Amino acid sequence: MTVDVKTTAGVSGIGQTGRILYDRESRETVGEPFVEGARMTCRGVNVYYGDKHAIKNVALDIGRNEVVAMIGPSGCGKSTFLRCLNRMNDTIDTCRVEGEITLDGMDIYGKEVDVVPLRAQVGMVFQKPNPFPKSIYDNVAYGPRIHGLAQNKVELDEIVETSLRKAGLWEEVKDLMTHPGTGLSGGQQQRLCIARTIAVSPEVILMDEPCSALDPIATSIIEDLIDELKQQFSIAIVTHSMQQASRVSQRTAYFHLGDLIEVGDTAQIFTTPRHQLTQDYITGRFG
Amino acid sequence: MFRKSVLIGTALIFLVSAGSVYAASARDYISIVGSSTVYPFATVVAEQFGKTTSYKTPKIESTGSGGGLKLFCAGVGVEHPDITNASRAIKKSEYDKCQKNGVKEIVEVKIGYDGIVVANSKKTAPMKLTRKDLFLALAKDVPNPKGGETLVPNPYKTWKDVNPSLPNVKIEVLGPPPTSGTRDAFVELAMEGGAKKFDWIKAMKKKDKKAYKAICHTVREDGAYVEAGENDNLIVQKLDANPNALGIFGFSFLDQNTDIIQGSFVDGVQPTFDAIADGQYPVSRPLFFYVKKAHVGVIPGIQEYLNEFTSDKAWGPDGYLSEKGMIPMPDEERAQFQSDVKALKPITMK
Amino acid sequence: MNNPSSQPNGLNPQGRRAIEIVNAGLARRYRKERRFRLYGISAILASLLFLSFLFGSIISKGYSAFQQTFIQLDIFFDPAILSQESLSTANYPGIVKQSLRQMFPEVKSRQDKRMLYRLVSSGASFQIRQMVLDSPEMIGQTLQVWVIADDDIDMLEKGHFDLEAPEGERRIKDIQLAWVDRLKKESRIEKRFNRILFTAGDSREPELAGILGAVAGSFYTLLVTLLLSFPIGIASAVYLEEFATQNRWTDLIEVNINNLAAVPSIVFGLLGLAVFLNFFGLPRSAPLVGGLVLTLMTLPTIIIASRASLQSVPPSIREAALGIGASKMQMVTHHVLPLALPGILTGTIIGMARALGESAPLLMIGMVAFIVDVPGGFTDPSTVLPVQIFLWADSPERAFVERTSAATIVLLAFLIIMNASAVYLRKKFERRW
C-alpha cells in the first residue's frame, strides 16, 4: 500500500489556508498511518459482512503510549475496524476479516493464537453499555476473577474500588455494590463498563464512543482517565465529538465508507486537513 | 458443562448396563400377555394369587390375542412372557412359529366361555334377532333379495327391510374394530352362522374357502356399522344415549350394566349366564390361556398360579370369575383341563 | 398537543390542519381497538368455558371416589380357625363370613348367604389378616371392625343405582337393600375418606384399587426422563446455538429436531421396542425403558425451547463477556445459561408435563399392564398414571367410572402443579436487562 500523493489526480480546490486538497474521488490514504515501534499494526485489512465490504484495504498503526481517535460519518466502519483489533468480529458468523493485524509483532489472526489472553490484553468498551445482569461488584470483579488476578477477597475489593474510582463511578455506587448493574442510568452503566474493562488491566484499550451517553462532568472524568492510561498503554477511541478527539488524541484517523481517508497528527487534521472529504466532515459540510 | 455431559454419559451407560444385567438375571414375577377379553378374568386371578401367596403378583399386559401369541412365541427366556391369554385357540401358523423359536411345549388351558351380546338400551323393547338377520344387516355384500345365487352390495337400510317382523328403525350398530378379538368372534359366530343359512353360501365353504370367508366376515362400511373403539364402556354409554342403536360387546359388560342395557335375543335365546353356560346361546366362544412349559419351575409361581386359576373357587360355577362375568365350563370339562394342567400336558399340532 | 405551530404552518397538502385529520380518524382507530379487545376477551371466555366444563364434568364425576363406604362388623377372632395353620395363611374369609352369618342369623339359603357375603369387599379378609398378624393377642376376642364395603354397596350408597328399576334388572337385590337398611339403622355403615385410593396399587376390585402404583411408576419414569433429557437437551441446545457454525449440517439437524417434535408419540414407542427391548435387552414394562422412550419424545421439545431461550439472551451480554476475555465456555456457563435458564426450565417442565400425560408410546414397551405391586425401582414392572386411567376406563365395573375420574383429577393436579411451577420459576428467575 502506498501513500504517495498522486500528482496526476485532479486538484479540486483550494482550502482556506490555500493548500491543495485531494480530490473527493481519491480513496488512497492520505497522511502517515505508520509509526515507529507500533504497539499494533494493521496491514491490508479488509472486512466483509457476507457480501458487504465494510472495511476496504486499511493500514494503520497504533503506537505506544498514544491515543488514536477514529472519526467519520455514521456507518463508515469505525466500530467494525475497532472490533478487528481484539477479534470481536469472530463472534459474528457472517463476518470475514482479511489482512494482517499484529500485537507486539505477533499476528493476532494467527492459527495458534488464543483469543482469551488476547482479549484480556486488548480490552474493549462497547458503543452501547452492556453491563451483566449481576451486581455492580460482580460486574467489575468478573474479569479479575476469571483471569485469577486477585489472590484473595481483599485484593479483589481493591481492584474493584480502584477501577470504579478511575471510571469516576465510585462515589455514586460505593454503597450500592450489591445492586444490579442494570439498574444504573445509561451514563452510569457506561462508566461501569469502563471500570469493568480496566479492571483486568488491559494494555491496549479499544473504546467505541465511550462518552456518547455521558454528561460533561463524567466525560471529563473519562477523558482524564484516558490521559492517565495513556502513560502506560495504547488507546484507540471512536468518537463523534471533534472536540473530544482533539482533546484526548495524539493522532486521528478519518474513515469514510470503509476507506481510511486520512491519518495524521490530531492538530494537523483539525486545522489543515489534506483531503477534501476530511475537510467536509470536520467543517460539518458532510455526515 | 462438559463435565456434566460426561457424567450423564456415564450414568446412561451405567443405567443401560444395569438394565442388561437385570434382564439377564432371573425374573421373580410371572409375565402374562394376551387377549383383552381374558384380561379382566386373568387379572382377578393374578391379584388373588398375589395376595394369598408369597409370590409376587403377575404382570398382565393387554395386547390382544394375536399380539400376545406373537410375544409368547418369540422365544424361551426371562425376557419373553410365560403365559399368553387368548380369546380363540392358537392357530397352526402361530404354533409353528413357536416351534421354530424353541417354544416347544405349550400347555393349553381352556378357562370358560364368553358370550358376545348384541344389546340395546332398556328404553326400548329387546330385539328378537336371528343370526341370519345379523348377517343380512351387517355384511358388506348379501345375497340378492330378489333371489338367485348372486351377491349385491348390502341394500338394507332398516331392520324391517331385513326381516318384516323386526321394527322399522334404521340399522345402526356400534361395535369393536377389526383389531379386537370380540369382533373376530362376532363375525365368526354370528355372521358366519347366519350366512350358512343360505345353502349356496354354505356349499361354497368346500369349494372356495377364501371367497366364503370374504362373504361371511366382511362387515359393511357404509355407516350402518360404527366402529366404536376398544372401549366397551363407551359403547354402553352411547347405547344409553341412542335407544335406536345396537351395540356388540362381551357379556361381562352386559352383566355389569343390566340396569341400562338389555341383551337381544339371538335365535330365540337371550344372553343370560345360564343360557351361555349350557351352550344354548349361539354367539359364545371359549377363552384360553397358553403356558410355556419350559418356564415352569424357572419363573417362580407358575404352577401355583395355574392351580389358583383352575381351582373351583376361581373358575367354578360359584367362583369369583363367574362373578366377573365369565361363563364357567361344565364340570367334566373343567375336571379334564384341571388334570391336564396338573400334568402340564403339551398340545400337539400336525 | 393541540399546538398548530408545531408544524411549519399546521397545514397539510389538502389544506386542512393535520390535527383535524388526526381527530377525524381517531374514533375509527379506537373502535378498532375496542373491537379487537372484545374478540380477545370472548376468545378467552370461550376457552375458560370449555375448561370449566371439562373440570366440572371430571370433578363432578370423580369427587365421590375420594370417599369409600365402610361397614362395621363384629369380628370374632376365632381361635378354632386361627390356630389351625400358620397365621398368615389361615382362613380369614371364613372369619368374615362367620361374622356376617352371626349378624344376620335369619339368612339360611345358600343363594342368600352368597349375596350376604357380597356385602363386604374381598379386601376385608386381608384387612383382618393384617390386624391379626400385627397383634396376635386379639385372637379369642370379639372386636368391632370397620371393613371395606363391596363396590356395589359403595355405588348404592353414593346413589349410582336406579332403585326404581325392577329387581331382576338391578345388581342390588331387595334382600340386600333390606340388609343395608338394617346396617344403616344400627349406624354400621359409614362413608370415609378413601385412603386406599392413594395407598394401594391397582386392583380388579374397584374398592381396593389405588393409584399409588401408577404414581410411583410415573415418578420413576419421569425421573429417568428428567435426568436424561434435561442435561442432554441443554447440552445439545447450547452446542447448536453457541458453538456450531451455521451450515448445511446444522440446518439439517435443526429441521430434524423440529420434525421429531411433531412425530406421533407412538413412533417413539416402536423405536423403544426395537432399540431398548430387542437390541439392548432391557426388561419390558420397566420405568427405565419408559423413561428412555419419553426422553426421546421430550428431547426435541426441550432442545427447541432451550434454543429459543438462548437466542433471546441479548448478544451484547455475550460480547461483554468475550470482550473481557472470558472463554466461550465461561461466557455460556456464567452469563448466557443463567439468563436462559428460566426459559429452559419452562420448556423442560412443559416437556415433562407432556411426558407425564403420555400413554401411547408406553403401550409398545409393555407399560400398559395390570400391575398390583407398587414398583420400588427402575426395573420393577410398572405402569403410569395415564395408563392407569386408560385401564380403569376400560373396566366393566361401574365403580371404576368414578375412580377413572378421580385418577384424572390427580393427573390434572400434577399437571397444574408442574405448569404452575413453570410459571413460578419463570417469574422468579426472569431478569430484565
Ligand SMILES: Nc1ncnc2c1ncn2[C@@H]1O[C@H](COP(=O)(O)OP(=O)(O)OP(=O)(O)O)[C@@H](O)[C@H]1O
Ligand atoms: N453485524 C453486521 N452484519 C452486517 N453488516 C454490518 C454488521 N455490523 C455492521 N454492519 C455494516 O457495516 C458497516 C459499518 O458499520 P459500523 O458499525 O462499523 O459503523 P460505525 O462507523 O461504527 O457507525 P456508527 O458511528 O453509527 O456507530 C455499516 O454499513 C453496517 O451496516
Ligand SMILES: [Mg+2]
Ligand atoms: Mg459504531
